[in-house]
Amino acid sequence: MTQLDEKTCTQLSGKARWVWEETLKIHRRSPETRVASSLSPVEIFVVLYYGGFLRQNPTNPRWKDRDRCIISKGHGSLCMYPILADLGYFALDELERVCQEGSFLGGIPDPVIPGYETINGSLGHGAGVGAGMALALKRRGMDQIVYVVTGDGELHEGSNWEAFMFAAHHRLDNLVVIVDNNRIGMLGPTDEIVTHRSLRSKFDAFGWATYEVADGHSVGEIYRVLAESREDKSGKPRAVIVNTVKGKGVPGLAGAPLSHVTAIKPELIEQLLEQPPA
Amino acid sequence: MNAPTMNPTKAMRDTMLVAVHDAMGRDRDVFFVSADFGSPVLDKIRSDFPDRFINVGIAEQNLINVSAGLALEGYKVFAYAIAPFITMRCYEQTRVNLALLSEVRPMNVTLIGVGAGYSYVVSGPTHQCYEDLTIMRLLPNMRVLSPADWKIAQTMVVPCLESSGIKYVRLDAQLLPQLYPDGTNPDFSRGFTQFRQGSGVCVVSTGYMTHVAMNAVDSLSAEGAHAGLLDIFDLSGYDADALAATLAQYETVLTMEEGFRARGGLDSLILSLVSERCLPVRVVACGLDNRYRFELGSRESIHEAAGIGAIAVTNRLRSLMLKEP
Numbered sequence A: 001m002t003q004l005d006e007k008t009c010t011q012l013s014g015k016a017r018w019v020w021e022e023t024l025k026i027h028r029r030s031p032e033t034r035v036a037s038s039l040s041p042v043e044i045f046v047v048l049y050y051g052g053f054l055r056q057n058p059t060n061p062r063w064k065d066r067d068r069c070i071i072s073k074g075h076g077s078l079c080m081y082p083i084l085a086d087l088g089y090f091a092l093d094e095l096e097r098v099c100q101e102g103s104f105l106g107g108i109p110d111p112v113i114p115g116y117e118t119i120n121g122s123l124g125h126g127a128g129v130g131a132g133m134a135l136a137l138k139r140r141g142m143d144q145i146v147y148v149v150t151g152d153g154e155l156h157e158g159s160n161w162e163a164f165m166f167a168a169h170h171r172l173d174n175l176v177v178i179v180d181n182n183r184i185g186m187l188g189p190t191d192e193i194v195t196h197r198s199l200r201s202k203f204d205a206f207g208w209a210t211y212e213v214a215d216g217h218s219v220g221e222i223y224r225v226l227a228e229s230r231e232d233k234s235g236k237p238r239a240v241i242v243n244t245v246k247g248k249g250v251p252g253l254a255g256a257p258l259s260h261v262t263a264i265k266p267e268l269i270e271q272l273l274e275q276p277p278a
Numbered sequence B: 001m002n003a004p005t006m007n008p009t010k011a012m013r014d015t016m017l018v019a020v021h022d023a024m025g026r027d028r029d030v031f032f033v034s035a036d037f038g039s040p041v042l043d044k045i046r047s048d049f050p051d052r053f054i055n056v057g058i059a060e061q062n063l064i065n066v067s068a069g070l071a072l073e074g075y076k077v078f079a080y081a082i083a084p085f086i087t088m089r090c091y092e093q094t095r096v097n098l099a100l101l102s103e104v105r106p107m108n109v110t111l112i113g114v115g116a117g118y119s120y121v122v123s124g125p126t127h128q129c130y131e132d133l134t135i136m137r138l139l140p141n142m143r144v145l146s147p148a149d150w151k152i153a154q155t156m157v158v159p160c161l162e163s164s165g166i167k168y169v170r171l172d173a174q175l176l177p178q179l180y181p182d183g184t185n186p187d188f189s190r191g192f193t194q195f196r197q198g199s200g201v202c203v204v205s206t207g208y209m210t211h212v213a214m215n216a217v218d219s220l221s222a223e224g225a226h227a228g229l230l231d232i233f234d235l236s237g238y239d240a241d242a243l244a245a246t247l248a249q250y251e252t253v254l255t256m257e258e259g260f261r262a263r264g265g266l267d268s269l270i271l272s273l274v275s276e277r278c279l280p281v282r283v284v285a286c287g288l289d290n291r292y293r294f295e296l297g298s299r300e301s302i303h304e305a306a307g308i309g310a311i312a313v314t315n316r317l318r319s320l321m322l323k324e325p
Helices: A006-029 A042-050 A080-087 A092-097 A126-139 A158-169 A190-194 A199-205 A219-230 A266-274 B012-026 B040-048 B060-072 B083-089 B091-104 B132-138 B150-155 B157-162 B209-222 B240-247 B266-276 B299-306 B310-321
Strands: A068-071 A146-151 A175-181 A209-213 A238-243 B009-011 B030-034 B053-055 B076-082 B108-114 B142-145 B165-171 B175-177 B192-196 B201-205 B228-232 B252-260 B282-288
Touching (some): A006 A042, A006 A092, A006 A219, A006 A266, A042 A080, A042 A146, A042 A175, A080 A092, A126 A146, A126 A158, A126 A175, A126 B060, A199 A209, A199 A238, A209 A219, A219 A238, B012 B030, B012 B040, B012 B157, B012 B165, B030 B060, B060 B083, B060 B091, B060 B108, B076 B083, B083 B091, B083 B108, B083 B132, B083 B165, B091 B108, B091 B142, B091 B165, B108 B157, B132 B142, B132 B165, B132 B252, B132 B266, B150 B157, B192 B209, B201 B209, B201 B240, B201 B266, B201 B310, B209 B228, B209 B252, B209 B310, B240 B266, B252 B266, B252 B310, B266 B282, B282 B310, B299 B310
Parallel strands (some): A068 A146, A146 A175, A175 A238, A209 A238, B076 B108, B108 B165, B201 B228, B252 B282
Antiparallel strands (some): B009 B175, B192 B228
């Protein structure tokens, strides 16, 4: 099945709205967090974690039969905290203490947090480590999938492309790289920093099975494309490019060239939380 | 401990890789990753264990990251490349995915770097390696092993596999004579070997410089001046109590390393220990002067020019033994 039924679609959309709100609340309490790049992948993570793609066991985060999810764009995954807490990886009230003394939930997550596999935030590492994990799983005859969530700005790091060549050469079809393609780096649009031209063409040329989600804030579309990619029988690793908006849903932040390090005023967050979902 | 009389020359990498090959035959969890770097012994690993050998190509960043991924899934990984490239080209990968990550997730990864010091004599500074002891010793969780001969290099495979964590093994690229006698088992819990007992001055060396040091100590011994000689082969996991107790038996310690002098290598290790333990010992350092060299010549002539040749260190040792200023 590659289409979400209406009821599940509504549930996932509602969950995405809740995650978006909780992310804003965390940012209100800890304004030093990078919020804009955490608002673009909300729906990606919601579909992965609630949509049945990841085999997981929140009470045993290192369960050997789990699918591995490496969140390579660690700095932009504040939205994962509410998801992991909601699923039971840790208590919900931990969300009140993000970035506070004694909390394990920092501004950039580390694997001291239940549910995180690797060190993240230093960019360009997830694809290579994920390729190593995928290779190990294949050599051991295990069917688990390794997902790596990366950003398009992160893809300026050359280490990614070493890993992409490697994964295609070894036909690691248990590796899925999801690109949160919000097209903005720290100092402006990635097309103006160093353009990727076409990420899709690049992945194709590197020997990957490439998929694209036009609206990365539609849970239904993300679900459909991920489900289609899951049926891929080409033997290639899979890249899913998800076109998103950095700072999604926040006036003045959404799509702003310098949104990466921009904080949102508490009054605006109050106002946004009171508004009904679009 | 005396050096063996036969003194056959061999390459450290050959004997170490033979031991790795043996381990891969015994243990299906051992995996070997190369950055397109080989040796005849490696060909046997490639052919006998094709499911546990992989060549990532000339891509050291990916070498480290793939090795980390394999290790997170339970493989005991050997990663293999030329020393400056496996240490410096991918230093941040090593910091993040080995040093940092092994703090919170168990893993077993051994980096094998070939080409210590000037051992790639004619290849020049890109392929030579004089910084690695310093930068690898800097990383928490990293065990830094520096064998002096092919015999001890061979014995390092088992402790690397048996102890969880991350290690860097610095191998010489040249054929070198045997220093560790047949039948001896280096004490990995101490991390150093006392080759010669003496009085007054003790030479502390590592890697290739232990060969130079042994010749210097023995030539002066023939003149009636007996210096001590310690070979340090574990520069992070050594037994500090035992090392301090040994050094305290001397008035002067002369360090010898094929690395920059006073830049965080072996001399800094000894100076820190002497300082922390308030040992009444003077420390004198023999290491490379602080510059890169493009001149061609034998390793010995380059060493003399850089201040660590046999003549230079023997003269230095002699003057210390004679208590010259």
